[in-house]
Amino acid sequence: MAIQDYLRQRYFPHMWCPGCGHGTILNSLLRAIEELEIEKNDLVITSGIGCSARISGYVDFHSLHTMHGRALPCATGVKLSRPHLNVIVPMGDGDALAIGGNHFIHAARRNIDITAIVMNNRIYGMTGGQFSPLSGPGVNATTAPYKTIDNSFDTVKLAIAAGASFVARSTAYHAQESTDILKKAIQHKGFSVVEILSQCPTHYGRKNKEGDAASMLEFHKKNTARIGSKALEKNPDLTPRGIFVDVDTPEYCAEYEKIIAVASKEKM
Amino acid sequence: MKNKIKFIQGNEACVEGALYAGIDFFAGYPITPSTEIMEHLARRLPERGGKFIQMEDEIASMCAIIGASLTGRKSMTATSGPGFSLKQEAIGYACMTEIPCVIANVQRGGPSTGNPTHVSQGDVNQARWGTHGDHSIIALTASNHQDVFAMTVDAFNLAETYRTPVILLLDEAVGHMREKLIVPEEGELEIVDRLRTALGRDVDYHPYLPREDGRLPMSDFGGEHRFNVTGLFHDMWGFPSNNPKVINELLRHLVDKIENNVQAITRYKEHCLDDAEYILVSYGSSARSAIHLAKSRRNRGEKIGVLELQSLWPFPTELVREKCSNAKAVLVVEMNMGQVLAQVKAAVEKPDRVFLANRIDGKLITPSDIKKLLRVIQGRGV
């Protein structure tokens, strides 16, 4: 199938700004789905609120556009009810880790078989450029006119600490790498977290003098390096990319089936 | 027959009702005084292949039942006080997206942490207006375990019939008290199952296109039809829209589907009401005291009756007006500052003859509390 076959044309044009990284990430995601040959009817996209969350409407899968931060618990209800479905949850950085932070760590702790994509552009784009929990200190934002003093989360470390059994990072610049990682994440049985650094030229780039979309993409390229690469060894300040964790641990829905087996036996 | 008679808490009666109604999925978070509902379902649901999940918070619990219900599972959560406040955002989402679900709120004293282990009926208005924006809602209540059972079954039935969240407004006294429940035989009470679309695979299904009778058949999310669900105003395909016509029609639909069916939704009981000169309007555990008083005064020849409301929202205005039309006075017996009182005053012809018999100190209102006020109204002194 072609990429267009996965899109709901009637939804277009999309609402993302020119140069936004989210379209590239959508592209990487759809290619991963295409290469995995997942039936459209076997795939659920659940999202919250924000620029990233609009993905759910654009794709021709089962799509559930929920509330700000609440995509994961809604997805948990869907997944536990119908464990055979592939459930993918694209989220923004604020959506996933500020208002949805509690849901994020607990979904990871349960290791429920959901693929969470954190599309990290370090800003609240839809509301017009407020800093997010991934902005980090020293950033200009409409709610930080004197620059931010808030530290940021490290999504990867947070996900690992919370118990996610697959944790990876890539960027919108590394579209092919993102596809490869997403394929593995979707196939992984358990809670997978893929952080993909995205760019928001409109609200982050302009305010922080990072230039246009192209130069922001350049930034993704220059400031990251693959795990195990010489570049990272030489310069540990670079942001590492790749798969950090990929382990087999008991998955929530499968474990619950065992509860059902025990409970229904006890009743008999 | 023997194991059909149970001596249990009201919260367990709610569980029995939910199981009878065909609950498949429960998500919750521990909170007094509703916790027993989730404790019992944690054991009972997997026995029959259902799913139970303890979520990280109240919000997540509400979200999880929304997700589960959408896939075709009869779903429920239970909470109290602060938890009910936290669930309001997602209750609004369920209203907007028309996802059937049941929220049991075993009321305790508030605001805030309030009085977790003591009785109150302070959430009546929150049940109606807790979530933001115009909408309508169904809220049921019950005063004894047999009715808790029946109203729980009804809550599931109404949720499916009107594709809407239904609030089961119980209270601490009924929830924690133990009394007899006779579990009805299978088939004794009506069970409404989900109205599913007859459209086959690969046929365009419109999740928000009403049939001629106004009902919207559902298709199990994740099944044969792919569609979009959003909390934004949306068209018949479920696609976001800010077309004024679409917004206007959807909002009216959300309100009308409930407000135009008040009669069908209304549940109530009469106790000695026929020739009553003094009418006690009550609900939930307060109604027990009202009925107690009415029966004991009847034995002394006083014409007192009780109109026990079992559906609070949509408020049965016409019913209250009709039943109270010949009353010399109406006493609304409730454990709050007059939340149902305001509705009754608005309903009757002589609002100045409507009085509040309330108690708000965490103690169950007693028959003598009501009697004291009644004597004053009857002009028989304090």
Added chain:
Amino acid sequence: MKRVRIVFSGSGGQGVITAAIILAEAAVIYAGKNAVQSQSYGAAARGGATRSDIIISNNDIHFPGVIQPNVLVCLTQEAYNLYSPIIRPGGTLLTDSRYVKTTRNVDARQTELPMYDTVMEQIGKPIVFNICVLGALIGSTELLRPGALIKAVADRVPKNFLELNTKAFDLGLSLAQDNL
């Protein structure tokens, strides 16, 4: 049977609530009566004063609280001091002689029995104290047949503890009957 209003009181950990539930359950399940049981919740259930109200009747029971009990069981001095004034004139007041020193100024039939000491002497396990109290209550009031109570106990305790509980119940029953 006329309506009987019972208050069980004591302190958390004595099994006051469990005894109240078993009594009411026996009335409903094994004696075909109506009953309601309610209790105080919160810190009281974890070591402070505990109270449980029971009403047993052949008719419908609406208001579930007990304002003036016909039967009052007090298992601590604190409970006795607090609740003995509310007993209905002519009612039955059952106390444990180890825990409660009665002042005998109550207009009721006061039954003081060495339930705790007897349980410790003959069984040695304080956990069945509350079942002994139930035995004594049935022995002194004839609220229900002992058989109905034993069946309700059997529903609640693990099989291998049933004998122990039955023994405790019988101890209470004979303590009360000897006292009559």
